Amino acid sequence: MFESNDTFVEEAVKVVESGAMKAKKLCLLAATLLFCVAMISTTGIIKTILAILTIVAGLSYCWILGYKNIEYEYDYTNGSLEIAKIINNEKRKKVVSIEPSEVKLVAAVGTNESLKYDHVNLKTYDCSSNQEDDKDYILVAHSEAKGYDFKVIFNPSEKLLNAMSKYNKHDIYA
Incomplete structure (x- = not known):
């Protein structure tokens, strides 16, 4: 088998x-x-x-x-995270792609770990739901190709956080 x-x-x-x-x-x-x-x-x-x-x-x-129905799709495959924006269930646009070696930190917004990057001027991708009930997380990464750090605000589930911690044990603060 x-x-x-x-x-x-x-x-x-x-x-x-x-x-x-x-x-x-x-x-x-x-x-x-x-x-x-x-x-x-x-x-x-x-x-x-x-x-x-x-x-x-x-x-x-x-x-x-025309932008009334927006979704973000998080695809996590063997350590690589790809986030896409889906508009009106028709148009799909890749927002960001992150390899496991690029991840510096994943932490809940408001925790001590995330506050280190609160006042740092980084390119920010807001891929969250904007709902008060959902817990926002910040992912900070470094892109070798682009040569700069960036952060992503998103709403991962426990399943996604557990999968991410398999590949980045020391960088995930769930």
């Missing part, structure tokens, strides 16, 4: 719309309506400018509406 010692964990985390995104949508909708009403009551070149602003604000609003 064939046995495999491969480690594979796949998880999907649905992102909750933030207050900032709701505010952007509301402001763009209000701007579209305001420009439209103002356009009706004016004439000449101002009417043309308001028509252009109405179209731009309306298209921006429609573009933001």
